[in-house]
Amino acid sequence: EVQLVQSGAEVKKPGESLKISCKGSGYTFSRYWIAWVRQMPGKGLEWMGIIYPGDSETRYGPSFQGQVTVSADKSTSTAYLQWSSLRASDTAIYYCARGWLDIQPGGFFGHWGQGTQVTVSS
Amino acid sequence: QSALTQPASESGSPGQSITISCTGTSSDVGTYNYVSWYQQHPGKAPRLIIYDVSNRPSGVSNRFSGSKSGNTASLTISGLQAEDEADYYCCSYAVSRVLFGGGTKLTVL
Numbered sequence: 001e002v003q004l005v006q007s008g009a010e011v012k013k014p015g016e017s018l019k020i021s022c023k024g025s026g027y028t029f030s031r032y033w034i035a036w037v038r039q040m041p042g043k044g045l046e047w048m049g050i051i052y053p054g055d056s057e058t059r060y061g062p063s064f065q066g067q068v069t070v071s072a073d074k075s076t077s078t079a080y081l082q083w084s085s086l087r088a089s090d091t092a093i094y095y096c097a098r099g100w101l102d103i104q105p106g107g108f109f110g111h112w113g114q115g116t117q118v119t120v121s122s
Numbered sequence: 123q124s125a126l127t128q129p130a131s132e133s134g135s136p137g138q139s140i141t142i143s144c145t146g147t148s149s150d151v152g153t154y155n156y157v158s159w160y161q162q163h164p165g166k167a168p169r170l171i172i173y174d175v176s177n178r179p180s181g182v183s184n185r186f187s188g189s190k191s192g193n194t195a196s197l198t199i200s201g202l203q204a205e206d207e208a209d210y211y212c213c214s215y216a217v218s219r220v221l222f223g224g225g226t227k228l229t230v231l
């Protein structure tokens with residue numbers, strides 16, 4: 001069974017750094033792209049970025065380029081999303097989602113993590 | 123780039139059919155058959171219900187169907203049930219990027 005298990009809720013102050021995680025199991029982690037998706041309170045889904053754990057090739061959405069860093073450790077089957085300096089506007093639920101197999105040029109997100117609530121408040 | 127365009131809300135009575143549209147451009151929906159749809163109930167993670175324009179994952183009711191014409195994709199839900207009340211998001215892959223629609227809140231009257 002494919003599973004993506006995310007790290008727990010975080011409460012941080014503006015300016016602090018943060019790294020949240022997403023551990024995959026039940027499949028060959030290194031061969032599927034993994035995406036991060038933001039959902040701000042009461043709002044829709046926004047694609048932040050995506051990584052191919054096999055070689056760490058990464059792509060970012062224009063609104064998130066330079067704002068966050070996506071990484072992955074294929075030895076532990078874990079993807080990460082990190083901030084160097086949080087803002088109150090980063091308050092949101094963050095989902096990881098398994099994308100397509102490496103032999104495909106694109107696709108869909110068939111499995112999602114449970115979400116990580118990040119709250120940034122002074 | 124802008125998100126894909128969906129109506130903010132739709133509604134229907136039990137047993138009826140509704141269609142949610144998702145409009146993109148010739149650079150995304152119009153070119154790629156990597157259109158997918160997700161259902162999200164309050165407080166839950168999104169769930170894939172349609173992939174590659176019109177395919178249903180195992181376990182998804184055949185009341186859900188998808189199609190595409192030009193730059194617009196559509197999700198049709200037939201025989202509406204109370205449990206279908208949720209938010210629905212379309213998604214399209216394009217070269218080196220992914221776009222989501224703004225979401226449609228479906229109310230079952």
